[in-house]
Amino acid sequence: MTVTAETAASGDVAAPEVPDSPAAERQALIERWAERHGVDAARRLADTEDLADAVEKEITPDNTVDTYNKSWRVWERFCAAARLPGPEATRGSLVAFVTWMLREGQQNGKGYAPSSASTHLAAAVVGLRERGVTVSGDDQAAARAALQGLAVKLPQAGERRGRGQASGADIDGLRAVARACPDTLTGDRDKALTLTGFHYASRSQDPAGLLTGDVTLHPRGLVVAVLTGRTKHSVRNAKIRYADDPAICPVRAWTAYRTRLADEHGPRWADPSTPAFVGIDRWGHVTGGMVPDSVTRAIKRISKRAGVPIAWTGHSLRIGLASVARRKGRDAIAIADQGGWARHSRSMLGYMQRDDGWDDNASAGLA
Known part of the structure; x- marks a missing residue:
């Protein structure tokens, strides 16, 4: 603090230059505390305010x-x-x-x-x-x-600005991606990155922030501990079940990728503290953990290789989970919990509406 409780209580403080500034408001508050509770109590209360400011700064993404x-x-x-x-x-x-x-x-x-x-x-x-x-x-x-x-x-006036909303991944696209992934470590990583990311509605920063220990096998599938979310809703344990179709099963894809990574580059990559998804150069060398930008680039490249009609972006997997799950009749609250949205999130409902608008459409079947 630049203004102590003692000086505030004594009144020996110069008037601030900006009367309505946060520092001036804090000073006035300290003065009231000193008058009501004494200097020592005012100092302790002021210290708790400093702590609250520090915590707020720490938890802000x-x-x-x-x-x-x-x-x-x-x-x-x-x-x-x-x-x-x-x-x-x-x-x-x-x-x-x-x-x-x-x-x-x-x-x-x-x-x-x-x-x-x-x-x-x-x-x-x-x-x-x-x-x-x-x-x-x-x-x-x-x-x-x-x-x-x-x-x-x-x-x-004929102006179109912005990139527009990203296209959402769908099951046909996932099948195309799985078929197009080569039989290499990079191909296995791409398949695991896409299939698991779709099933927990990942943002680009989510797989980039995952460690190996954050993804655990369960008799019924995978549990992905998403710890890099921006809100209390997006920090979650997302459960991913085995898929009926082995070709697009996220659990099998994850297991194959991690097994191959350890076989080709050593058992150290099985350590829980290592990155879950690694960067791989054109010669097959592991370059370290992926970052959000590299995840975004990878998703775009993977979708183009698969011939997806509209190339995916880093947000396509997230949009896809919401829209496909809605189309399959899943409950909106269950979708929100899986994808890390607030329940009744406007953005999530918007993704769903893009699909609902085709089926629940006033013009459908009129001609």
């Missing part, structure tokens, strides 16, 4: 922190371009921010996709509030309404 930092830099670029003060947010400045992002906000002078602009707006508001700036809900709502309205105008 790295990718969330990265997003906040990136969005704050976007906000700073906007303020510099518009010659507006950074530590200030008004209805007008927030509306101007989203307008600027859609028109020219990227560093190459092009506009952001609406989804990216929405993310930057939300994260910039967080950054402003962290810096003691008051951002009213009404002002933020005005900016979001402007963003939504302007986003509607883009396609009307």
